[in-house]
Amino acid sequence: MPAAHLPGMDYERPLFFRVMQYAARADRDVVGMVSGNPDWEPPAALRDGLRAYADADPEAFQYPPSEGLTKLRAEIAERRGVDVDRVIVTNGTGEANYLAMASALDRGAGDEILLTDPVYPYYPGKTELLGGTQRYVPADEDGQLDPAAVRERASEDTAAILVNTPNNPTGAVYDEATMRDLVAIAEANDALLLSDEVYDHFDYSGRFASALGVDSEHRIVTNAFSKSMAITGFRVGYAVFPEELVDAAKTRHMLVNVAGSRPAQQAVLTALQETDPAYYEANRELMAERVETFTAALDDAGAEYTTPDGGFYVLARFEDFPGTLANVERLIDEAGVAGMPGDAFGTAREDWLRFALVTPRVEEAADRLAEFFG
Template sequence: MPKFSDRVERISISGIREVFEAAGEDAINLGLGQPDFPTPDHAREAAVEAIRAGETDAYTGNKGILPLREAIAAKHERDQGIDIDPDDVIATAGGSEALHIALEAHADPGDEVIIPDPGFVSYDALTKLTGAEPVPVPLRDDLTLDPADVEEAITDDTAAFVVNSPGNPTGAVSPPEDIREFARIAREHDILCVSDEVYEYTVFDGEHRSPAEFDDGGNTVIVNSSSKLYSMTGWRLGWVTGTSERVERMLRVHQYVQACASAPAQYAAEAALTGDQSIVAEMTESFERRRDLLVSGLEAVGIHVPTPRGAFYAMPEVPEGFVDECIDRGVVIVPGEAFGEAGEGYARISYATDEEELREAIAIMQDAYEAVTAQA
């Protein structure tokens, strides 16, 4: 019998992917968090031009090309007022790798990492791959993470905690006072705050704020990505930034697991960041319309939905059997327990699909709801 790593044996295939792979070809897929907008033309053209010019025939530097890192630093200065040195930015293979190297560089076996519950599936798995122990903290009724609960969960073994606003799978947006508190907690307890900000542009109500805005101790690492910001999921281009010391340690991991991010994707992301930003507003306006359509449709059926304030997910409370009934009827949604124990009794629904298909899905979900409630 082959022997496998204990750390790998502690994790399993993502519940999101399991549902996605099992779906039929004709199913309406509300399971994946993938914008249905095309990547901006100027970003695609930048990649093509780079390929034709031979700019992609060799490795880039480990951190990525300087123009991209300058564009990322400028973006944070423009949007958040955060002064970042381009040398303190690493271009990564999507936000997933950014999360991986952030946790790998800061957590040891026996350490603890506090994560939201329900929370993005990678937080639990990537923590376990470091050998550390995830410590889930249940969310409030409004599906935001309570800073007081995070602080209460801190022990002598705590290495880091994860903040995600706007949130996946919840669509919740933390208020500025909570974000400020997260920065204080990281500073006073001298632990790392990993701020996952990949949905920062998709905010309908409230505002996106980063703990880094309030962090004068260098205890925040920002994880971000072009995937959701510019509908570039397939390009696999993200980034991570922090203090020089933290970046140097993350770079040690990155150089061995990845060497460098895809060169064509780096040129595309630079163009997306520095070019016409109108797609951002267009996407956000469209997602807000879809949110309203989904929430009103489900509420009319009798399904309670905490109104998402950002991202493009809703997390309604659903009756037992509802998720399976939806999938059997051709609408793919993800059971809440895929995102943590506290997600039981909920489902994540992505509304990153066109309105006509969304209306069809709502009608099918109504039939599914009536079927499972009639059996109860």
């Protein structure tokens, strides 16, 4: 579906904030299931790192290297098996994706970004901001992306193929074969595969495969510690670039941000070095349990729903209740549950609602929905 917009998109005032503000003004108690803000504790080592930083010498409160603290970049590079010179620490995955998309469009090898439908709304917004055009590839009923469909739509106008795995909003996880096919399609069209992997610690299927597993100069991988460490407010992300694009990306990053937050980066470095893998495993198991709890209650409500293979979200469809903003507001007012309208994510799931499971009140929210629709 070539188009400048998808219905329901509002880039000037994203629907996430509109819905959260509406819920905050409600005259009743509301279970918030709008945004992907983790509700659990960050790693203890991260708090320790912040406390230690407070006592650092004055020079530690000045500008860090623009591309990120050297030790943090080295730690990321070692963990991801890449050259440290290709790593840029960014202001969250949001900036990492911005830099990746700008790099793709600046190559002069096309002005089109291939996106999935449904789509995370900020991707088309960034495409428009950067002067690119959007073309959409529908995902299947389970949210999976068929490489053959991508290959059919890719052309000499394609600057980038942008994917998110585990996916927001569908919960789909792309396996190794899919990622290899997507990189090959990018190579065949002189495009870049941009792989946003911010939910990589929340794979319930065991099939997740990073695009970094494919050796190619035609792929950029973005990620952040926002979800894995429950620190969305710290804004510490990163991108791994091909050698020929990294210098230009560093320049753009410097001109836009100068540099990122030095204390946040130092705390993340401490947490990376000192946090046991059991921390991540426990949070992954918590989210998997919430998926089971929420979908079981949706059965009682007579809903159709997706069972995610990864990420934080469940899509649900209720009979004669399309996923519009008006219906989301009605659920807030009458059921006390705030979700996101499906039409905010494109046309493919406009009859659905998206619920973020990052709340300890998942079961309560599901019971409210069951009562409302029962």
